[in-house]
Amino acid sequence: MIDHSLYKEASIQNRYITNAMLQKCFAALPSTSIKEIGQSVHKTPIRSFELGTGGKRILMWSQMHGNESTTTKAVWDMVNFLRSDDVLVQTILDNCTIMVVPILNPDGAEAYTRVNANQVDLNRDAKQLTQPESIALRKLFDDFKPDYCFNLHGQRTLFSAGRVEKPATVSFLSPSSNAEREITPTRAIAMKLIVAMDAMLQKLIPGQVGRYDDGFNDNCVGDTFQKLGVPTVLFEAGHYPKDYERERTREYIFLALIEALRTIANDALGKYSTGDYFNIPANAKLFYDVLVKSPEIINPNLTAGNAIGIRFKEVLGNNAIRLKPEIIDIGNLEGFFGHQTFECADSKDFDLISSQTEILDLVLHAED
Template structure:
């Protein structure tokens, strides 16, 4: 069975939507104890459990962690799908588990997951705490890293809907990064190895989402965990789950993250990963930031008594309400937005509309005219 077909039919049905908490994944982890080992590696600020799942018997050690940012849950869903897949009797799963030992932290920031915030319970961004290691969640991850001495690290995140690939009108449904190890962004041996794996993953993904894979900015920041681990000599891959058209719950993106995880693990299992294949990494276009969730073209706006036509870019703010994520639109930018794209685009010139004074522009009023 083709791997995406397996995912469509067999993905973990108990997880859906954007709001994924520790209470959602705890019972699922217990289902896989007969295929691996569930351990407690630490406690969050609010004393919630931070779990790690170990499976496989191979010599190549892969450490991965998800939901370091509590409001980035797509990769957590894909990780739980991966655990279900690895329990299946199939050749791909057997090969990975024969060649690799996987150490998986499915939710590093359970407090942030419950509050649906990027930060932890004391407003610290764990992905800016790699140098200080000031938080219990950061300490748990670093202690595991030191004890395991992994051969590869997978740092799993979500990215905003604003990203496109290169200058194209295609969204960056997945983005990747081989983090820098210094301000000069030198192409070091561990970077080459992670670049080689990412290039292999991109080859697979281009068959499914052509033109929708981007390369994330590689500015160096030693406070970022990926930069820190790669600086310590461990090839580290940053995964960023992004937008797929009409998929704000990221259920389509979820399946491509799952496919990317398998592609990375298959490549690590089947190849020595010397870094020789790193140059194909640069064939992946860099991410642009040229998307709005909604783009309204040539809207008549009254400014100082004069009617002018301007573009209006609208983004969604994700808000937690009654254990559900609500997407609330707000005006991000007004002006000449040529070169930008909308996940939905409307042309005001196709309607007969009264002009509105700029100070009176309200998102709800605008959207009622088009939706």
């Protein structure tokens, strides 16, 4: 297994990643490999770079949603690996040409929002192409003529890998290319690539890989590219226990990227079956960041037997992300899980919740 720590890009950490923070990363690349493919609404350059000289052409882009930065970190770790002397590197670079857009939505990244500066979700603009960022990506797709596309995203902490108490640390999707969700030849290739990555990840995070919903929407970029005949894989960087900075998840996305490149470079897709794709459990929405049980013990205004489900809202301030707890549900939450779970009837748990003043205050002032 590749040692991620050898390739982790030290200049980018945590959740808030902007164009300005990537200057050191770009400076390490040959200038001839870097191109400006367009500009954002606020006229910020959108840059790409190219690695390798092989015939298998792979296009990947990250931070289409500006607040989904984990895959951007993993991409630069991948770049460091591909500039190393590892024995696998030459095989990948000789057989693949890799085009990377590390931040497609620089305005959204700066504001730490999903949408661009015009408040448009770029992943719902594949048909209309109303936004400069969407136009830039589509032109790059048309000009580069990829054989594979990697659509790199991040998902919230609420997702479980199936209906079990396992977070979906990484999720994948081979998007549908029609409303019938048929397994077209193009979609089958993407499925096999996902199976290859899942087989590797199961050795590291067993039961923590999920399968994203495949409802067809040709306003989504992945669905459109799949429809156009290019095998497209959606990567979703999710939650690893106690890893709200997503640094552990970063490692697993890095390893998944390298495994995908290895599989493509070695023409190894034939080893995998589309049937195994459907063995990956479908994502469910079963997690709260904090689950408080028996809250009526400390707040008598609440109904006995109910629980409180709290999720964290990510708030940008002073170039950092703060997690602000918010009550999402109060009721019978049987079958749901917490990344932290407190039982108010347990003195040890009560001491722990009391030390988290924001959460304690929410519980004390909650109403059914």
